[in-house]
Amino acid sequence: MRRYNSFRSISTGTLKWLFLGFFFLYTLLPFLWLILSSFKTNYEFTTAPFSFPETWQFENYVKAIRISGLPRLFVNSLIVSVGSTALNLFVSSLGAFVFARERFRFQNLLLNIIIAGVLIPIIGLMVPYFKIITTLRLYDTKLGLIVTYAAINLPISVFLLYGFMKRIPRELEEAAVIDGCSFRQRYSRVIIPLSRMGLVTAGIFVFLYSWNDFIYALLLTSSVKARTLQLGIRFFVSQFFTDYTAMFAAIVITILPSIIIYIIFHDKIIHGLTSGSVKE
Amino acid sequence: MANVILENITKVYPGDVKAVDNANIEIKDQEFVVLVGPSGCGKTTTLRMIAGLEEITEGTLTIDGKVVNDVPPKDRDIAMVFQNYALYPHMTVYDNMAFGLKIRKFPKADIDARVKEAAQILSIGNLLDRKPKALSGGQRQRVAVGRAIVRHPKVFLFDEPLSNLDAKLRVQMRAEISSLHHRLKATMVYVTHDQVEAMTMADKIVVMKDGLIQQIGGPLELYNSPNNLFVAGFIGSPPMNFIEGRVADNSNVFDAVDFRLPLTSQKASLVASYKGSPVIFGVRPEDLTLDPKGTEDNAVTGSVLVVEQLGEQLHLHVEMKDATIIAKVPPQTKVAVGDKVFLKPNMEKAHFFDKETEQVIR
Numbered sequence: 001m002r003r004y005n006s007f008r009s010i011s012t013g014t015l016k017w018l019f020l021g022f023f024f025l026y027t028l029l030p031f032l033w034l035i036l037s038s039f040k041t042n043y044e045f046t047t048a049p050f051s052f053p054e055t056w057q058f059e060n061y062v063k064a065i066r067i068s069g070l071p072r073l074f075v076n077s078l079i080v081s082v083g084s085t086a087l088n089l090f091v092s093s094l095g096a097f098v099f100a101r102e103r104f105r106f107q108n109l110l111l112n113i114i115i116a117g118v119l120i121p122i123i124g125l126m127v128p129y130f131k132i133i134t135t136l137r138l139y140d141t142k143l144g145l146i147v148t149y150a151a152i153n154l155p156i157s158v159f160l161l162y163g164f165m166k167r168i169p170r171e172l173e174e175a176a177v178i179d180g181c182s183f184r185q186r187y188s189r190v191i192i193p194l195s196r197m198g199l200v201t202a203g204i205f206v207f208l209y210s211w212n213d214f215i216y217a218l219l220l221t222s223s224v225k226a227r228t229l230q231l232g233i234r235f236f237v238s239q240f241f242t243d244y245t246a247m248f249a250a251i252v253i254t255i256l257p258s259i260i261i262y263i264i265f266h267d268k269i270i271h272g273l274t275s276g277s278v279k280e
Numbered sequence: 281m282a283n284v285i286l287e288n289i290t291k292v293y294p295g296d297v298k299a300v301d302n303a304n305i306e307i308k309d310q311e312f313v314v315l316v317g318p319s320g321c322g323k324t325t326t327l328r329m330i331a332g333l334e335e336i337t338e339g340t341l342t343i344d345g346k347v348v349n350d351v352p353p354k355d356r357d358i359a360m361v362f363q364n365y366a367l368y369p370h371m372t373v374y375d376n377m378a379f380g381l382k383i384r385k386f387p388k389a390d391i392d393a394r395v396k397e398a399a400q401i402l403s404i405g406n407l408l409d410r411k412p413k414a415l416s417g418g419q420r421q422r423v424a425v426g427r428a429i430v431r432h433p434k435v436f437l438f439d440e441p442l443s444n445l446d447a448k449l450r451v452q453m454r455a456e457i458s459s460l461h462h463r464l465k466a467t468m469v470y471v472t473h474d475q476v477e478a479m480t481m482a483d484k485i486v487v488m489k490d491g492l493i494q495q496i497g498g499p500l501e502l503y504n505s506p507n508n509l510f511v512a513g514f515i516g517s518p519p520m521n522f523i524e525g526r527v528a529d530n531s532n533v534f535d536a537v538d539f540r541l542p543l544t545s546q547k548a549s550l551v552a553s554y555k556g557s558p559v560i561f562g563v564r565p566e567d568l569t570l571d572p573k574g575t576e577d578n579a580v581t582g583s584v585l586v587v588e589q590l591g592e593q594l595h596l597h598v599e600m601k602d603a604t605i606i607a608k609v610p611p612q613t614k615v616a617v618g619d620k621v622f623l624k625p626n627m628e629k630a631h632f633f634d635k636e637t638e639q640v641i642r
Contacts, residue, residue: 171366174333179380179427180354189383193370 038248064250073232081210084149096161117155157202164198282344282434289339316478317488359428367412509638521605539581567626568607574622
């Protein structure tokens, strides 16, 4: 019996580490490879792609910033991401508030239609968005990207905010009504402050999407005035020469804000996604 | 302050569910009225209709002489204290209390004076900077009351405000709300399922069941002269004992299965029309006394099932063939489980109810 137990614990322990090892190998290896490569020379990268750098080439980062005009693209990305997040949260919170706190005909049907938008592949919307944005004369403008990113992410934001707002006790809103709040004040003074966690969760989703998107930035911009960081990376590749290591350095730079945002808000993201799933 | 009049008020929810059926209540200026009844009796719905949180299906609601059926809650000049306090978690105690006044654009100095006055009345002056999550249940309830006080409303509405508190705190807060009523001289409408709260706090009690008002009256009136079996059983703890039997053919005796009780001439004339018919005999536990010389022909007879020593009195649970009754007897009474006992009822205070209609026979 004892032998059986010790055998069992050894095999469980080994398996546990095997599972974890495989998982980390699969998820982290490309990222580690990217970081290591960003410190190599182009010669090293092509001759020994999986070795450690002989000397750490920090100038790749300097090059990445200098050659591609990353600072300007960084500012563009920041404006687009912050703008789209703000616009998305404003619009989605209005909708979520009415869906979660009011009663009206076809309420569930309409809500389900909006939330079903999560299932629509974004590629499928490229042509309509291109048409709308050009018609609105917003092609190659930051505002065009802001409006697009905000709209694309409405279903997920409404879904998240609806869940948060639905859980606010009815009595709080009734107390506000008796205290004299109008419809607008119930939204702005009671429901929005109490949905802070939902707003943060939805906001992070929209921000990260807007920051990381490549497809729509490519589709809706043509010049540097609205070009975002992700698009800038493409310009390290030219017809005759590709500066891989500087491009990798640029990729690391573009990934950093996402990682920083996740580190700061990770507990809120996890809480936001799991809230309501277990009894608190 | 103001009076509140409910005339033929009915509330029907979708699906034809009648929550309140033709309620008529007159709440006088400065009166403390308690709506009491079991869950689902319509008491909270009635309160919410007064508050304006539920639409009135039929009838007229008047506050201070003005029909308010279609007046929104904010313009009814009422304040409400909710069962779960409903404090705004993102605001401090001060802001919670000041919120209604800020929304109504009161001058800052006036708001400050009112909040501080209410805080002093409720002894929560030291909590003004705290958020609700840092308060105990009792403190939260005080803040909820404070939020109502600062508004100086015409009518205060309380929706089971003490039901989330522990037993000891509930007794304390009960007294505090009563004293607040005397101090503010306000019209207050209070909903509870706890008949002890109703008895101890109310000037007037409205007993409800299944959406219907069963009886309206002062605490003692309801206790001593209940209209029907429900009110008799609901008001009082332990509740009134009920024993089924029939009035003997000569109408001088109440004949139960296990025993017979001779009736006083007054009671005999009361039940004269029920000769030979089934009735329900009701007697309160304190109106039963142990009678060692009793017999099956003149006392309630049964065997002791449980003895509960409460210190100031003893509760005897006495089992009979068809019922179990409770008697309150002096604490030093020597009696053991299984003893056969004879309990003499105070017939002056006993009640008879029609078995079919369950109405008291008067």
